[in-house]
Amino acid sequence: MNIIVCIKQVPDTAEVRINPETNTLIREGVPSIINPYDLHAIEAAIQIKEKTGAKVTVITMGPPQAEDALREAISMGADDVRLISDRAFAGADTWATSYALYKAIEKLGYDIILCGKQAIDGDTAQVGPEVAEFLNIPHIAYIRKIDNVSDKSIKVQRLMDEGYDVVESQLPVLLTVVKELNTPRLPSLKGKMAAKKAVITKMNINDIGAEEENVGLKGSPTQVKNIFAPHTKADRKMLQGSIEEQVDALVGELRGLKCV
């Protein structure tokens, strides 16, 4: 069995802030990490590998420095990795990203493809389902538990608004995973050694056999028009006086609103 995991290198968004005066991102010293949801996808792949002897290949599309993310994946136990990188891929939106990933995955062969629920920079959650559509295979999003995997089918729990669905699918299938699925393992010493030594295989636009008009900015139907700081309305009314007086004033307001 072949398992492909798609990962993305992202800025650690917990630390990204916007400068309200200039409307630009302050990215000073923000570290790059593997998208947190993708760590759960890697962990799920390795757990399936431990049960079935499957081969786990981790891929990412990104600039040359995304190699670091792939080395981290190797240290967690990935068998093989691919860096899909080409100047022509720059500026890709989810359509063009999914297209390039699909072209690469087609070359690699697959039974199960795992993605994170969403990437924390774009927060779109679109790449997984779009890749599945391009490959013309089913997908199940928001997986919180994998009940059963066989050569032909898989049974999983899919998180919904009011609970979860138990869903079965034929293989090949693409799954996107949420954090409840598992706890990603830390790299082992052996893994770290392997990561250090690994030669990272790159795939460019010709290797994946993609047409130029479908990748990067050219292949992207959406455009970012502008970015700005989230604004907050400011109509604050600080209540005055002692705590007791303030609470009295509030109770008065609440009565005025007919909620008591």
Added chain:
Amino acid sequence: MRIVVNIEKCTGCGQCIDSCPFTAIVLKEGRAFINEYCQFCRACLSICPEGAIIEIMEEGDIKETDLSSYKGVWVFAEQRDGNIASVAYELLGAGRRLADELKTELSAVLFGSTGEQAQELIKWGADKVYHCKDPIFEKFNDEPYSMLLTNLIKTYKPEIVLAGATPIGRSFIPRVAAKVKTGLTADCTALEIDKDSGNLLQVRPAFGGNIMATILCPNHRPQIATVRPRVMKRGEYGPDKNGEIINVPADGITCRTKVLDTVKEASECMVNLQEADVIVSGGRGLGDTKGFKMLEELAELLGGAVGASRAAVDEGWIPYSHQVGQTGKTVCPKIYIACGISGAVQHLVGMQSSDIIIAINKNPEAPIFNVATYGIVGDVNEVVPLLIKKLKEVKQ
């Protein structure tokens, strides 16, 4: 397209370097240089005081596609167990506004459910409903949903398609966008029509809610967006409104997944959270689980539900289903009472459209006061019990 630096004008001041979200600008020989990490986000264009950063159009940038044959605004009306999800009515409110502005029709698309529910969509503002009653749509599976919606889009060519940013909408709509080859903007919180071009301006949070982005899909149709529940207002309900229902067959629709079981495990409170008129929410400032007992009492007095910040959920004081914000629920009650919550942007995006916001926090500088209608600077352990006592007195 390329973004380049006019080195004649560049003074090497470096302001653009800080503005780049992708660290794609570096100083080379005292001049700014844009390297291969550029994602064409244009953030640097307006920053340069010399106007030295410019956008260059290249051949093939502007595709001549015939967009004028695409007409009308569509809303995908999601159903669960046959009942229409409330986000569908909110989308009809937003869709009506966009359709009126574009002087075009508003249609709803309903898969599964009954003719009666289709009528409801008309009363909430749809001129037309495309309805497929086939039982294959009873349970949600991505393939049949995306196949039929794709077919309908190819046949009827709407210019805008809106769906809820729910587990269902966010799962199958990307397949539609991939197939039709058009843009899809996820999780929008505002939608406007650009007066000059007639394009849809789609506003959404990114980077975990730290920034907002306006997204365009200028050269492809339809323009598709998923919209976050609870941010758009419902339109007017017209019990006597008339519209057309077009029954569509499910010919050639297939499915390779199967829903074996549906398990409901949402607690009462969680359902209440999104429907409640009053929400009493607690953050790290509450200190412990006992603090939430106190909020429950307050919520009960006001006939409301209990919410929480992520910090309180992470502490384990209350289950995740109560979390409000970017990675929790978006709520829009009449009254939102924030107790011991600092007001981080990720929390604010989930509650700032509440009609009235009351903030109780001991730090007068807490950002929550910037969105508060009424603010009390004080210790929650003092203010909340007092508030409970006074409310009880009033009630007697």
